[in-house]
Amino acid sequence: MKVIDASGMHYKDLNAMIKQLIKGNAAEILVKNVQGQRYIGDGIQGNSKIIIEGTPGNDMAAYMDGATIVVHGNAQDGVANTMNDGKVVIHGNTGDILGYAMRGGEVYIKGDVGYRVGIHMKEYLDKKPVIVIGGKAGAFLGEYMAGGIIILLGLNVDDTQKIVGNYCGTGMHGGVIYSRIPIDSYKLGKEVKQTQAEDGDMEIIGLYVKKFSDYFGFDYRSIMDSQFVKIYPYNHRPYGNLYAY
Amino acid sequence: MAISLLTPEFIIERNDARCIRCQVCVRQCANLAHIYDQEEDRVLADDSKCVNCHRCVTLCPTRAITIRKNPLEFKENASWTATAIREIYKQAETGGILLTGMGNDKPYPIYWDRMLINASQVTNPSIDPLREPMELKTFLGRKPEMLKVENGKLKEKLPPQLELEVPIMFSAMSFGSISFNACQALAMAASELGIMYNTGEGGLHKNLRKYGKNTIVQVASGRFGVDPEYLNAGAAIEIKIGQGAKPGIGGHLPGEKVTAQISQTRMIPLGSDAISPAPHHDIYSIEDLRQLIFSLKEATDYRKPVAVKIAAVHNVAAICSGIARAGADIIVIDGFRGGTGAAPLRIRDNVGIPIEFALAAVDTRLRQEGIRNQVSLVCAGGIRNSSDVIKAIALGADAVYIGQAALIAMGCHMCQKCYTGKCNWGIATQDPNLVKRLNPEIAARRLVNLIKAWAHEMKEMLGGMGINAIESLRGNRFMLRGIGLTSREL
Known part of the structure; x- marks a missing residue:
């Protein structure tokens, strides 16, 4: 395992160093004392694993295409922005716009996430992005969502009011949001409906909740004991009748 | 009914x-x-x-x-x-909502037509470009404050630059808004001319990757087709914030136009609406824009200049100062007469400001702040001929983008029905029977002819002014005289 001490380093130098190690086929890179350095793992490809101790800055794993990043701490805004493939595991909370326009890969967050998470996520052929949120989410979760899966567990709340902010799924025209707790309908966008998750859905949820439980040490069975709900769009053409031709 | x-x-x-x-x-x-x-x-x-x-x-x-x-x-x-x-x-x-295509057709004043260009007589000899060298080559990108030379070589590496043989590029038109054949014609022509074409927010078709060094790849709010390969495939990256024909609003490619090829290039499911939200949801401020600029630079190892394109609106000078300070290498300003494949009619016809004013205001502001060298300025939106290009450069542009002029060169007849997808000329359509009417080789030849003709005309005009390099015309407003303008407009 390669070790980098990031304390006092400029992000440009730190990221160049990480990329250099990836080029040299380093299987595991431990980055210690990360103090808000931005853009870690941006655009990286391959199978390396980066372990971060500290708090990475904005836009971590943006455009990432492969590789795994594990953060022992909180992350900031823009994690997995336009990510194409790979895995991000965060042992803490994250900020806003997590997974914006994400097209592939998986993101697991132990705690809470901020606003506008999963906006404009999309899927294409075998690419189907997944975000699993252990805690609660802010407003605009899954706005404009065009594909992929968001699983909202809300393990630290037991209240339909608190699990997610307003405007959840507004403008959504693809993909699905699963929630462990039903969401008050006034919080949902008018483009989506909420139904109970069926057996097929529970299989999908189970697959990712299993990994989530393994990463963060939660009890898989007790999570899966809940009656999940499913939020999905009425159709794929929300604005089909908007125009005069 | x-x-x-x-x-x-x-x-x-x-x-x-x-x-x-x-x-x-x-x-x-x-x-x-x-x-x-x-x-x-x-x-x-x-x-x-x-x-x-x-x-x-x-x-x-x-x-x-x-x-x-x-x-x-x-x-x-x-x-x-x-x-x-x-x-x-x-x-x-x-x-x-009423839809329309192409640029604003309302009789607003066209200020290009109210400016005349200077020429030399007696005191400063004019130059004959047919006999003497005339330089149109232009480099777009951040220029350093000063050059340090050591042993005849540059001491510090220059920031990445785009090299253009002629200061004219083909503006962003996505595969989706125009046909594959039209995209290919633009790419072929750009490559032959040593200039750039722009993918728009439509991704980059795999058959067009070979034109990479003449390609600007666009990143817009929908992030369609954006992955590390795409970002590294072109010569530069352009962040699209706005478009002159529809400032402040996003775009919808209706599901019926998302054919197999479009779905593959944009990396979205077949037949689903491709929605580009009005804002980038990761940009709510200049600081956020800086973040996107640098995340793109990080993802491409600082090898590509990053451009930011905005529509010309109120306060454009202050906005551009912010964009320059946010780290953009190139700023593109798109005027209210700029084209579009589809825009709400009311927006196209009533929103924005003339590019001529915007350009002059931005160039002046950046000079006053002493940061003009940090960015190149590209002027877009309603450039119709080589004298418009000369006037734009004299007003402060480094280069121009042409969209509608390029489409007309390929055969567009300005019927303004691009949004219907039934373009009989094979340009703004995805219907295979219509697309095959546009022969990419012939269309590329017509584009090359157009730009070569404009380049000749520009050299003649420069020569007439007694200038032998386009560089000397940039921001040189002494070469322009306003006709019938109020003192405020001047």
Whole structure:
């Protein structure tokens, strides 16, 4: 395992160093004392694993295409922005716009996430992005969502009011949001409906909740004991009748 | 369904003595305006379907067809013009937002036409570009404060630059808004001319990757087709914030246009709406823009210049100062006359400011702040000919983008129906039968001819001014005189 001490380093130098190690086929890179350095793992490809101790800055794993990043701490805004493939595991909370326009890969967050998470996520052929949120989410979760899966567990709340902010799924025209707790309908966008998750859905949820439980040490069975709900769009053409031709 | 109150906009006139019943017009019209009546052996017309694109007129072997504006007039009324009444009928019948294509066609002042260019007489000799070298080459990108030379070599590495043989580029037009053949023609022409074309927010088709060093890849709010390979495939990256034809709003590629190829290039499911939200949801401030600029630079190892394109709006000078300080290498300003494949009519016709004012204001502001060297300025939106280019450069642009002029060179007839997807010229359509009408080689040749002709004209104008490099014209407003402008406009 390669070790980098990031304390006092400029992000440009730190990221160049990480990329250099990836080029040299380093299987595991431990980055210690990360103090808000931005853009870690941006655009990286391959199978390396980066372990971060500290708090990475904005836009971590943006455009990432492969590789795994594990953060022992909180992350900031823009994690997995336009990510194409790979895995991000965060042992803490994250900020806003997590997974914006994400097209592939998986993101697991132990705690809470901020606003506008999963906006404009999309899927294409075998690419189907997944975000699993252990805690609660802010407003605009899954706005404009065009594909992929968001699983909202809300393990630290037991209240339909608190699990997610307003405007959840507004403008959504693809993909699905699963929630462990039903969401008050006034919080949902008018483009989506909420139904109970069926057996097929529970299989999908189970697959990712299993990994989530393994990463963060939660009890898989007790999570899966809940009656999940499913939020999905009425159709794929929300604005089909908007125009005069 | 009740009867439509809309009367035909155009009338198709057919000279029956000339018509040989070959039915070329019937086969060529995607709008089905021509109908062959077998019993009568006559070609008939449904005027209401005609968009006046001249496809039938051009291809009729006996020149039997003429299209005229329908002379039918409403009672004269300065306020309620025929256009105003027709628009209300259309909306009353559909309940929809009015759509349109291409740039603003309203008679707002065109300030290019109110500026004249200087020439040398006696005191400063003019130059003959046919005999003497004339430099049009332009580099776009951040320029250092000073150059340090050591042993005849540059001591510090220059920031990445785009090298253009002519300061004209083809502006962003996505695969989706225009056909694959049209994209290919632009790419081929750019590559032959040593200039750039721009992918728009449509991703980059795998067959066009080979034109990478003449490609600017665009990153817009929908992030369609954006992955590390895409970012690294072009010579530069352009962040699209806004577009002159529709400042402040996003875009929708309707699901019916998301064909197999489009779905592959944009990396979205077949037949689903491709929605580009109005803002980038990771940019709510200049600081956020800086973050996107640098995340793109990080993802491409600082090897590509990053451009930011905005629509010309109020406060454009202050906004551009912010963009320059956010780390952009190139700023693109798109004026209100800029083109589009589809925009709400009200937005296209009423939002934005003239590019001429925006450009002058931005150049002045950046100079005053001493940061003009940090960015290159590209002017877009309604550039029609080489004298517009010269005037834009004299007002402070480093280069221009042309979109509509390039489409017209390929065969566009400005019928403004791009949004219907039924372009009879094979440009703004995804219908394979229509697309194959545009031969990429021929279209590329026409584009190359156009830019070469403009380049010759620009050299002549420069020579006339006694200038032998485009560099010396940049921001040189002494070379322009305003005609019929108020002192404020001047």
